[in-house]
Amino acid sequence: MSTIISSKDVHLSYGNFEALHGITMDFKQNELTALLGPSGCGKSTFLRCINRMNDDIANVEITGKIKFEDQNIYSPKTDLVWLRKEVGMVFQQPTPFPFSVYNNIAYGLKLAGIKDKELIDQRVEESLKQAAIWREIKDDLNKNAQSFSGGQQQRICIARALAVHPKVVLLDEPTSALDPISSSEIEETLLNLKNDFTFIMVTHNLQQASRISDMTAFFMNGDLVEYGTTSDMFMKPQKQITSDYLNGRFG
Numbered sequence: 741m742s743t744i745i746s747s748k749d750v751h752l753s754y755g756n757f758e759a760l761h762g763i764t765m766d767f768k769q770n771e772l773t774a775l776l777g778p779s780g781c782g783k784s785t786f787l788r789c790i791n792r793m794n795d796d797i798a799n800v801e802i803t804g805k806i807k808f809e810d811q812n813i814y815s816p817k818t819d820l821v822w823l824r825k826e827v828g829m830v831f832q833q834p835t836p837f838p839f840s841v842y843n844n845i846a847y848g849l850k851l852a853g854i855k856d857k858e859l860i861d862q863r864v865e866e867s868l869k870q871a872a873i874w875r876e877i878k879d880d881l882n883k884n885a886q887s888f889s890g891g892q893q894q895r896i897c898i899a900r901a902l903a904v905h906p907k908v909v910l911l912d913e914p915t916s917a918l919d920p921i922s923s924s925e926i927e928e929t930l931l932n933l934k935n936d937f938t939f940i941m942v943t944h945n946l947q948q949a950s951r952i953s954d955m956t957a958f959f960m961n962g963d964l965v966e967y968g969t970t971s972d973m974f975m976k977p978q979k980q981i982t983s984d985y986l987n988g989r990f991g
């Protein structure tokens with residue numbers, strides 16, 4: 741499988757505070773990678789580097805290189821609309837816009853320059869099916885997306901992210917705000933999709949990581965401590981500290 745995202749010596753500082761101390765790692769196409777580690781270790785900061793979501797925060801300085809396919813995404817030539825179409829994002833809190841389900845999904849498509857009504861209709865249906873919510877809401881596409889349950893809203897957000905046909909989807913604790921049934925539905929959805937997309941997911945849920953990820957990365961204090969296949973990381977980690985964390989000895 742080929743590398744789709746490559747990070748080389750990425751440092752990030754918020755003002756005087758360096759939150760990432762040189763992250764080097766590659767992500768392969770169509771794998772699901774879990775980013776794990778204690779609170780404040782830099783997982784979300786690193787995730788946001790991958791589609792330049794930190795750019796909007798004041799006093800952020802980033803050095804090093806992140807390549808998406810062959811493109812250095814921090815090059816001044818990078819078109820952010822293009823980058824965020826290729827590298828989509830789903831957040832911890834479901835964040836549908838306060839308008840209809842249909843228009844939530846059409847929004848990103850229109851931003852990506854798609855105007856053909858038939859193609860938009862087709863993508864709305866396709867992405868809601870991929871996010872495993874089509875059957876539940878196909879008769880309610882004109883209803884306000886915020887009127888659905890938390891789990892349904894999160895699947896609408898996943899559909900919105902998928903509709904523009906991204907290659908990579910970043911997920912920042914996508915199930916931590918949801919009840920256990922909704923969480924397992926999202927897990928199931930990701931499992932069904934993981935051969936078609938590259939997912940990079942921050943999670944605090946070790947069982948979830950071991951159930952659905954192919955690769956696991958363990959972060960601590962702004963460093964990548966260990967990275968490998970999920971089975972190796974959980975069964976035979978190289979470092980004691982990784983073993984302690986993955987066995988729940990600290991959090």
Ligand SMILES: Nc1ncnc2c1ncn2[C@@H]1O[C@H](COP(=O)(O)OP(=O)(O)OP(=O)(O)O)[C@@H](O)[C@H]1O
Pocket residue numbers: 754757759777778779780781782783784785786797942
């Ligand atoms: N906008 C910001 N301004 C200043 N410092 C920040 C900002 N965002 C994060 N930090 C700091 O950077 C460090 C890494 O934070 P980050 O949110 O990436 O960690 P995390 O591992 O994702 O944590 P959690 O699991 O709690 O979400 C923390 O010390 C945090 O306080």
